[in-house]
Amino acid sequence: RAMELSPEHFPAARAAAVAVGYLRYLRGxxxxxxxxxxxxxxxxxDIDDVGHKYCLELELEDVLDKGRTVGCSAEVLYHLGSTTSAPDVQVTVQGELRSTEEADKEFYNWIRSLxxxxxxxxxxxxxGNIPPELEPIHLLAWVASGYMIWQNSTENTMFHLAQVKHVKQxxxxxxxxxxxxxxxxxEMVSQEVLPWQVTVLWHPQHGVRVSQ
Incomplete structure (x- = not known):
């Protein structure tokens, strides 16, 4: 049986952060x-012997598309007693995200020309400043952090990308x-700031692949 939660409820907000992280990884x-x-x-x-499943209705903003919003439904399943396996996440975006083909090509060609x-x-x-030419590098870090958030979250954590400490092509x-x-x-619950090393591969045709 499903229990309604207030959207302000902390566990709901934490599950939403996992869903958005996963979507950033998939579509960012x-x-x-x-x-x-x-x-x-x-x-x-509460699913007996399996875990807790959160069903969420989200409104997302595509910040670079003049703040256009899209709806998204998500399910986040945390496995009982597991601190090592990533939550299972399913997301469905309602509506189209704008194409980033031009911006992707421009960034790709610029990096290749260095x-x-x-x-x-x-x-x-x-x-809080980001030089304009490094904005795409920061956005790729958002994608990578989305992957890390999805892979490392539990029901009691809430991660947020604070900063790119270092990046090297x-x-x-x-x-x-x-x-x-x-x-x-x-990590918002413990207030710890944790460094993570991560490798990002990207190609305009193949999207992002992340490895630790």
Whole structure:
């Protein structure tokens, strides 16, 4: 039996953060930034011997598309007693996200044209500023952090990307772009800030692949 939860309910908000992280990983890229605008509805089901399932109705904002919003339904299943397996997440976006083909191509060609591999740190800086040319690098970090949030969340955690501490482009012999990141993730419940090392491969045709 499903129990209605207030959208302000902390466990509902934590499940929503996992769903949005997963969606960022699936659909994000250097030209798209998806943010949670509103958690509209939340239910929780306790499934015997399996775990807790949250059913969510979300409103997402595509920040770079003049703040256009899309609806999204999501299910997040946390496995009982497990601190090692990622929650099972299913998401359905209602409506179309705008194409990022042009922005993707522009970013890809710019990185390929650099004479030296790109290296940067502290994005954003201590004043919250991001140089425009590094915005796509920051957006790829959002995608990577989405993957990390999905993989490492439990019912009692809530992660948020605080900063790209360091990023270094790695030369490859194939067509992919590779970036090695050190990301700082803020865990809101314990208030810890944790560094994570993560490798991102990206190509306009193949999307993002993340590995730890």
């Amino acid at each position: 890229g250097p030209g798209r930034r998806l943010e949670l605008r509103q958690l509209r509805r939340a239910q929780r089901q 004479e030296k591999e790109l290296v940067a740190e502290n994005i954003p800086d201590s004043h 790695v030369k490859r012999t194939d067509e992919d772009l590779q970036f090695d990141y050190v990301l700082l993730l803020h």
